[in-house]
Amino acid sequence: ARGIEAGVSLTEIRNFDLVQVMARRGKAADMATAAKVRFGVAAPETPTAVGAADATLIWSGPDQFFVLSKGGKHSTEALAQAFASSASLSDQSHARVLISISGDKARAMLAKLSSIDLHPDAFPVGAAAATSIDHTSVTLRRGNDRDGLAVFNLLVFATFAESL
Incomplete structure (x- = not known):
């Protein structure tokens, strides 16, 4: 509406890598060890997101998480060796849309x-x-505050993003 300041801002984030890492049966501990070696932080075991130097690990369910990054350093191919014996990898980069939601409302x-x-x-x-x-x-994550306001990041299947 004209003359009214927006209370919510939606921004599509582009050009990201998103890989889902899912422990194979009986290999959750091995997957967690591989994640710690690869990223220098423990993989999230509860509904949280953990920041590494150049990636964010986002819990996506029991014994599974997303690796969100940029620049191809943590693509499926780049992660394959680290998780070869403990987890299955699924590239979700083109299957999901990342929307940043901010504003006072x-x-x-x-x-x-x-x-x-x-x-x-x-x-x-x-x-x-x-x-x-x-x-x-959807996968909803609370990002770092910006300008004193909460920022939320929403991962949604690409085919549903526009209607959502």
């Missing part, structure tokens, strides 16, 4: 659309959740 908007408690005490910076918005499966 971002939390209120998302609270109306999802069943996640987005209060800062319940969903602090680094929290992540697999949830749904309008019957669409």
Whole structure:
């Protein structure tokens, strides 16, 4: 609306690598060790996101996580050797859209659309959740605040992004 400042900003983030890492049966501990060696941080075991030097590891379910990065350093091919005996890898780079949501009304908007408690005490910076918005499966992650406002990052299947 003209003359009214927007309370929510949606920005599509492009040119990223997204690989899902899923432990093979009985290999969760080996996968966790491989992640620690590769990234220098422990893979998330609960609904959180963990920042490494050049990637973010985002919990996506029990014994699985996404590797979000840029520049091809952590593509499926680059990760194949590190996880060869412990996990299956699935390139999700072109299957998902990454949307950054910010603004002074971002939390209120998302609270109306999802069943996640987005209060800062319940969903602090680094929290992540697999949830749904309008019957669409999404991965919601709380990013670092910007200009004193919460930033949320939403991974959604590309085929649903526009309608969502």
